[in-house]
Amino acid sequence: METNKLDNPTWHSLSETHKVFAVEFDGIKFYHPDYCPFGGFINSDETATGIEAYASLTNNFFVVGNKPNSNDTVQLNNELICNQMVLDKQSDVEIMEHIVELQTEIHKLDLFNLVNLVQPGYFKNKTSDLGNYFGIYKDEKLVAVTGERMKMDAYTELSAIVTHPNFTGKGYAKQLIKFASDKIFNEQKIPYLHVANTNIGAIKLYEKLGFKTRRPISFWNFIAK
16 A cells, blocks of 8 residues: 555545646646636645646645745645545444435535535535535435545545534434445545644544544645745
8 A cells, every 4th residue: 555645645546546636737636616726736846836827726725745936926825734634444433323425416515515614625526526425414404414525536625514502412423434435445546635734632532432542734825925
């Protein structure tokens, strides 16, 4: 297993399973901004013109991994440091809830609205096209979701692990992570995720499910001037 590819997950996802979603400039690859505002690169000396070009498509985006070079057409707004966590075996969690694969247009609208309620800024109009998304409904209201974002040949990132604030503490996230990660294992791939290193509650939950922190990784947030 080529674990070193996890050091540069956006670049390798856009070079492998997700290459159809790539917008490539000199030395840097980004997801088309309708899908995911993330980019990655190999050589930082070649990133400034590509970042400038991508900033003409979207005014708020992230470069994942090492710090890229940029010019004065963009502002480096923030460095979000995440724990990159990997699951090496299936979690021992019992699934009690009815879990729905979110495939219809109504499902996708519910998904978009819930994620942007809890974690605004990351989930775009077509993010749900990047992978499979799953949810739990209560009284016809979507209250918890989990899905797939960046995908390589050997690894799939779990993302949008979100529960409506009125429905936390019921074990929904645990069951959705179990359900989604089992499907990734069934594809002979390894699940991984990124979580802000300040989000201690989420990190503890993931550790209970068997995820182990592999390394810290930075998400560099740029804003077009």
